[in-house]
Amino acid sequence: MENKKKTGTTYLNPYLGGFLFGLVLLATFIITGRGMGASGAVKSTVAEAVNTVAPSHAEQSAYYSKFVADDAHPMNTWLVFEVLGMLAGAFLSGLVFNRLKFKVEHSPKITSRRRLIFALSGGALFGIGSQLAKGCTSGAALSGMAVLSLGGFITMMAIFGTAFVFAWVFKKNWI
Amino acid sequence: MTGPLIPMGVIPQSWDNVFAVLLGMGFGFVLEGSGFSSSRKIIGTFFGYDFVVLKVFFTAAITAMIGLLYLSQIGWLDYSLLYIHPTYLASAIIGGIVMGIGFAMGGFCPGTSFCGVAIGKIDAMLFVAGLYLGVFIFSEAFPLFEKLYNSGFRGSVLVSDSLGMSKALFAFLLTLAAIGMFFGATWLERRIKKVEY
Known part of the structure; x- marks a missing residue:
């Protein structure tokens, strides 16, 4: 049932983990009619923050105005609650499997500083790309595939295909 | 016909956010439990020393x-x-290509970075900060992206329809392909030098 790694940390069997993950996704569709997501919560938070700091700017912007209608608060959306649940769920798993620890994980060939700069830049690119594709690996690729969305399959192939090539470009960062 | 439950009114709309938290917890627990809070485990799929992402995702x-x-x-x-x-x-x-470059640089996607943050990964925290920055840049520069953002709209097309087959046949073929990939991945994993992380 479980894989014991040399590092001493225990993970779920990947097929069991994937099956349970699939059941959670299935339950989400059965209950709400929609899939899971992650980048949408970031979008809601950014739109809400801009709307609080500079409401007239948010109103005039062609992008924020899609999400900050007069009475619809973007913060008050499903995905934000889902991501809060995710943080709690992942924390619980970290507690159960004894993985709670502050650390910067990186290849021994690079410094923590280089790892953090790449993490920040990678996050920024992922943020931009997820807005273009209207969803990330969760909302577009995985949830899209579950309901046979053509766009979901295309985005999935574009993400993994590109990442495969660029992982080798940045090989030193990883192995 | 009783589902989906909230759109059909079987469960009242007011329960929507309660389920968001509960389902989110399930999502976070299985992702972290499968090892998606570790960027070097995730990236293993691309070098062949750990195919956990491929197996769990498919x-x-x-x-x-x-x-x-x-x-x-x-x-x-x-x-x-x-x-x-x-x-x-x-x-x-x-969008997928831009995300793919970000994935190879940062080692996370948004969902997995939240899992990393929850167990204390500082690199995941920087990745999440980057996400906010990226979304902010995109939103501010939206007029530059607007044409691309809206182009090629096909509606809610199903992949099975665009390939001219039934949903069930597509699902069957995809399942066979995935099982084939799982065997291939396991075969490769045994032959590729392990990386300690």
């Missing part, structure tokens, strides 16, 4: 896909009420 997609088709087949779920991620060809490809 098992999850296929489980949910078959479950939805089955429930719709026995008349329990109205497939037409499900939200089908809309297809915008150009932005789906270019």
Whole structure:
């Protein structure tokens, strides 16, 4: 049932983990009619923050105005609650499997500083790309595939295909 | 026909956010439990020393896909009420490429970075900070992206329809392909030098 790694940390069997993950996704569709997501919560938070700091700017912007209608608060959306649940769920798993620890994980060939700069830049690119594709690996690729969305399959192939090539470009960062 | 439960009014709308938290917890628990809070474990898929991402991702997609088709087949779920991620060809490809570069640089995707944050990974925290920055840059520069954002719109197209086959046949072929990939991945894993992380 479980894989014991040399590092001493225990993970779920990947097929069991994937099956349970699939059941959670299935339950989400059965209950709400929609899939899971992650980048949408970031979008809601950014739109809400801009709307609080500079409401007239948010109103005039062609992008924020899609999400900050007069009475619809973007913060008050499903995905934000889902991501809060995710943080709690992942924390619980970290507690159960004894993985709670502050650390910067990186290849021994690079410094923590280089790892953090790449993490920040990678996050920024992922943020931009997820807005273009209207969803990330969760909302577009995985949830899209579950309901046979053509766009979901295309985005999935574009993400993994590109990442495969660029992982080798940045090989030193990883192995 | 009773599902989807909230759109059909079986469960009141006011429960929506309660389920968001509960389902989110399940999502976070299985992602972290499968090892998606570690960027070097995730990236292992691309170098072949750990195919956990491939195995978990495709098992999850296929489980949910078959479950939805089955429930719709026995008349329990109205497939037409499900939200089908809309297809915008150009932005789906270019957005995916930009995300792929970000994935290879940062080692996370948004969902997995939240899991990393929850167990104390400082690199995941920087990745999440980057996400906010990226979304902010995109939003501010939206007029530059607007044409691309809206181009190639095809509506909520199903991949099975665009390939001219039934949903069930596509699901069957995808499942076979995934099983083939799992065997291939396991075969490769045994032959590729392990990386300690």
